[in-house]
Amino acid sequence: MYCSMPCAGQLEFINGGWCMNDEATPTYIDIIDQMTLGLRFLNDTFGIGARPLVAWHIDPFGHSREQASLFAQMGFDGFFFGRLDYQDKEKRQKEKNMEGVWRGSANLNPPSADLFTGVLPNGYNPPDGFCWDQLCADEPIVDDKNSREYNKEKFVSLFLETAKKQSKYYKTNHIIMTMGSDFQYENANVWFKNMDKLIKHVNEKQKDGSKVNVFYSTPSCYLQDLNKAKLTWSVKYDDFFPYADSAHSFWTGYFTSRPALKRYVRRSSALLQVCNQLEVLAGTQANKGPYGRAESTVLRQAMAVAQHHDAVTGTEKQHVANDYAWQLSRGWLACETVIKNALYNLSGNTDKLSICPLLNISLCSVTESEKQFRVMLYNPLGREIAWNVRVPVQGRAYTVANHAGKPLDSQVMPQFFLGLYHHGKSHKPSVNELVFQASAPPLGFSTYTVTSQKGNVARPSPPQRVQHQEVIVIQNEHLQLTFNGTTGLLSSMKNLDSGLFLPVVQNFYWYQGSKGNAENIQTSGAYIFRPNVSTPLPISPKAQLDVVKGRLVEEVRQTFSPWCQQVVRLYQGSRHAEFEWHVGSIPIVDHLGREIITRFDTPLRTKGLFLTDANGREMLTRRRNFRPTWKLNNSEPVAGNYYPITSTLAMKDEKAQVTLVTDRSQGGSSMKDGSLELMIHRRLLFDDFRGVGEALNETGANGQGLTIRGRHLLFLAPPDSSARLSRLAGELQLSEPQLVFGTLHKKSRHPYKDGEFSGLRVALPASVHVLSLSRWDAHTLLLRLELQFEKHDDRNLSRTVTINIARMFSTLDVESFKEMTLGANLRLKDLHRLSWDTVERENEHRSKAMQEPTDPSDMMVTLQPMQIRTFLVRTKAL
Structure with missing residues (x-):
C-alpha cells in the first residue's frame, strides 16, 4: 500500500x-x-x-x-x-x-x-x-x-x-x-x-x-x-x-557460515559454466549420447535455488542445507552426463569417462585403481590456461604424456592429509598424489595419458622433518618464501621479479563465540558474529614442519594441532603462493564455540585502509571503524569491521600490495595496520535468535564436527601490477577448469583422434572473460563478454578491446546477433529507463559506447573497463 x-x-x-x-x-x-x-x-x-x-x-x-x-x-x-x-x-x-x-x-x-x-x-x-x-x-x-x-x-x-x-x-x-x-x-x-x-x-x-x-x-x-x-x-x-x-548484533557471521556448502555452490557454478558451454560447442550430441540423456537445466535450477538469502549464506536449518546440497548433487549428475557426451563426440574418445566429485577429499577411483588412465582438462576461459593437476594414486612412479605423446614432467608426493577424512570402511585411501602441470586451449580441452611405471621414474619425494633450523626456504622462478625453523611459521615473502621483500607472518587463530553476557544477551550464531573478546587466540604459537621439494612444486607442510594443518606451496611458474588449509573437527569438549581465522601480519603502513571485492567484480576501499555516509558508534570492534569477501581481500602502501584470493565466500577484515584476516570455519553452540532456531554446529558423515579444506592464493607485488595478477587468478578461481578421467579400453591405448580442442578460432585477450555461453534455443546462443579490469587496474589490460563475434567460434557459423540488456529479456535498443536529477548531475555524462546497442550488421563488439555486453547470437542449428 x-x-x-x-x-x-x-x-x-x-x-x-x-x-x-x-x-x-x-x-x-x-x-x-x-x-x-x-x-x-x-x-x-x-x-x-x-x-x-x-x-x-x-x-x-x-x-x-x-x-x-x-x-x-x-x-x-x-x-x-x-x-x-x-x-x-x-x-x-x-x-x-x-x-x-x-x-x-x-x-x-x-x-x-x-x-x-x-x-x-x-x-x-x-x-x-x-x-x-x-x-x-x-x-x-x-x-x-x-x-x-x-x-x-x-x-x-x-x-x-x-x-x-x-x-x-x-x-x-x-x-x-x-x-x-x-x-x-x-x-x-x-x-x-x-x-x-x-x-x-x-x-x-x-x-x-x-x-x-x-x-x-x-x-x-x-x-x-x-x-x-x-x-x-x-x-x-x-x-x-x-x-x-542493534549495538551488539552485526550480521557478519553469515559471510562464512557453512563453508562446505559455500564451496559446493562455488564449484557447482564453475561446473554449470562448463556444462553450458559444451551444450553449445557439441550441440545436441551433448544432451543425448552413449552416457544417456541429460541437460544443464537441472543444475541451472538448483543453482538458482541455492542463491536464496538463506541458502548459500548458510543461515538455514541443517536439514534445509542438506536439501540444497542434494539438489545440487542432482544437477551435478545431469551435467556430468552432458560433459561426458560432449567430450565423447568432440574428441572421438572410446574411453569410459568419469568425473571425480570427491577430489576435495583425495578420492578418485579411476586414478587410484587403474595402471593407465587419461586426464582431460576442460578450460571454460577465453584464454589458454596452465593448471596444476593433483590426483590421488596408489603407485609410486608414473609417466605423463600430452595428446601428441610428448612426455611431461611429473612429481609423485606422499599425501599430507591422509587419514583425516571419513572414507568409509570399504575404501583404502591412497598414500600418494601425482602432480603435473597441464594446459588447455580457450573454451576447449587437452588430453593427457598417465601410465604407472615399475622402474625408477618420478619416485615420491619424501618429506623432510624440520628440526629447529634457523630458516627454511622454498622458491620458484618468481617467489621466495621463508619460514622460521623454530616457530614453523611463514616469516617473509620476496617477489623475485621486482625484488620486493616483505616480512609476513601467517598463523591460525580463533575467536570465542559469545554466549551472551551481562551487557547484552546476543550470541554468536549463523547470522551474527559476536566474539567474546577482540583479540583472537592462536590455535598454536608453533607449527611442526615437513618440507617436500621436487621439480614441479616445493611445499612446506605445517601441523598446528590435530585439527588444523596447512600446506604452503610454490608451483613451478606460479606468481602466487598457495595456502591449502585443513580445519576440523573443531573441538567443543570445553563447551566453547570457536570461529577460526587465518591471519597475515606485515609491517605495511596501511593507515586503517584495506580493499574488498563486490561479488567478485569491482574493488571497494574500506576504512577501519568508519562508514562513508554516517558516523559509526561501534560497540563490536571486530564484528563491526568484518566485510564480505567473495573473491579478494587486499591491503597496500606506497611500495607493496598484499592480495588474498579465496576459493569461496568468506568474511574478512584488517583489524590492525598491515594485517589481513579471513574467517574460514565456524562451530557454535547457541542459536542467535534470528530465525534459524539451531546452533551452527555442523557434523560430517562420521558424526564429528565438519572438516573443511580450502585454498587461499597470496600475492605480493607493487601496487601498479597487483591487479593484473590477482584478477586473472581470481577469474580462474571463479571459473575453475573441469577434470574428466578416462578408463582406457584395450583398443584405445593410444592418444585420442582429437586429443585437443578449442571452441575459439583464436584466444581472446586476457582481459576479456566469456561470462556466459549457453544455448538459448535450437538456433540461438546466449553470449556475454566482459572486460574484467577496472579503469586504473593495469596499463594494458584496462584498455578498450574490440572482438569480432562473426569469427569468434571454431565450430559455429554466426549468422546474426542482437544486443540485449544484461538479463537478456529485452533488446537493448528498446530499453528506456527513468531519468533522475541528482546533486551531481552537472558532473555526469553519457557515454555512447556504453549506452548504445551494437549494429547487428557490424559484428565488431567493443568493450570498456568493467563492461558486460549481452547478445543473443543466431547460428546454424546448435
Missing part, C-alpha cells in the same frame, strides 16, 4: 515484488544466471509486458554495490529493500534521505549503473497494529457500530497518525507501506478483507478535511510518482555492509 499527502497523493498497499539475494555470498556470475532464468520465465509465461521494472529485497542482510550495478544494467528503474544498519537508518530518517540514486559502479559512466534505491519504512513488515493473518495478533477491523467490538475509529486514527509520522522521513508526498511479512498471507482473505475496510474508511475522512488517500498499487507505480515529483536526489557511492540491527 502507499500513501501520499496531500490528497493528490496516494497510499499504496504493496503485496508483491521481484525478490532475490543481493548479499555478499553470491558471485556476480551466479546473480546474472539466476536473474536470467527468472526473467526469461516471466517473458515466456506472461509476455514482455510483465517485465519487472522494480526490484525489492525484503529480507537480505546487507546490500552490495555491485547488485545495484547489475540491476541497472538489467533495465530496472528502481530497487527497494528492508534491512539496513540501525544507525544508518536513524540518520537517513532525520535527513529525509531514505530514497536516492545509488551509483553502482566507479567504472561505468553514469547513468548506466545508477539505480534509484529506497529504504522501506518498516523493513518488510506492516506498521504496528496492522497485521492480519494466522501468525498475527492484531485485532481485525470491526466497522459495525452495533458490535461491542466496534473499533473503526481507533484504526482510522491510528493509521492517519502512522502515515503522518512516516511522511516525516520521506521527501515527497507519497509514502509506501508494506502489508505482510514472513510466513504471512496464509489466509489472504483475512488480509484483504481488513485492508479493504481500511482503505474505505481512511479515504472517507477526506470529507472531513483529511489529505490522505489510500489505494492498492505496486512498487512500479510508487516509483513512477517519485519520478514525477522532479526532485533532486542524493547519490550513494558505497554499499550497505556491514549490517547491524
